[in-house]
Amino acid sequence: MAKGIFKRKQERGDLLQGTLDLLILRTLQRGAMHGWGISQSIYTVSQEVLQIKEGSLYPALHRLERQGWIRAEWGQSENRRRAKFYQLTSDGKRQLAEETAYWEQFARAVHLILKMG
Amino acid sequence: MAKGIFKRKQERGDLLQGTLDLLILRTLQRGAMHGWGISQSIYTVSQEVLQIKEGSLYPALHRLERQGWIRAEWGQSENRRRAKFYQLTSDGKRQLAEETAYWEQFARAVHLILKMG
DNA sequence: CTGCTTTCCCTAGATAATCTAGGTTAGAAG
């Protein structure tokens, strides 16, 4: 990578903090999906902006499962590989609604700061 | 606190993660301010939504100063107390622009996920 | 003057989320 030309790609994974659960839950609202697929979906739907690393994804999925917001089941992927499919539980749906509302309030608040006179 | 009645106030300080610097820098864009004033400004401008704890505020200010984005100077507050006034440096202005752009891209991306079919 | 409240500053340690950097398995493809 040629010296100062490409200024640090600016990692900024920090903003994701606290949002990852929401993104996963929302993605699962469209139907059951395996982990790999979830991260791909987030990547493409966000127009290549949100890139979830595997080291974040799987721990997050296990966390969500432990909290009873998603349920896992082994199955077969579209490519005939073994894959773990996740789906929202009813608790998960409630949690999704809550987190969505919270995100919207938060984003509005930040917007107020950014646009103040 | 009466048993299950008040369900966890849901702390959710997590969303702030990665945004605090932006909020502080943006607040200082309006002029020099002391720490206490910065947090009050963020609180009222955000319509009571964003509440920065002192334990986050002061370390953040020191971090920003260490990185050369803000500069501190002791002075007197409106209430005649000793207070440390911070102002943006030119590096800080550049940083503010960068973080603003990044936030907007991020917020757009999350919005895409939340609104997908 | 005394004591209390408010403003303003500070920090050590806990908590927790994400990332880095590794690794495994099994099907597909050459």
Next chain:
DNA sequence: CTTCTAACCTAGATTATCTAGGGAAAGCAG
């Protein structure tokens, strides 16, 4: 048979924020 890729996993590092303390000085109530 060898390589590539989809799909899963985790330990440890990093880092931001919060909890929970503490201190000093101005103003105010008694």
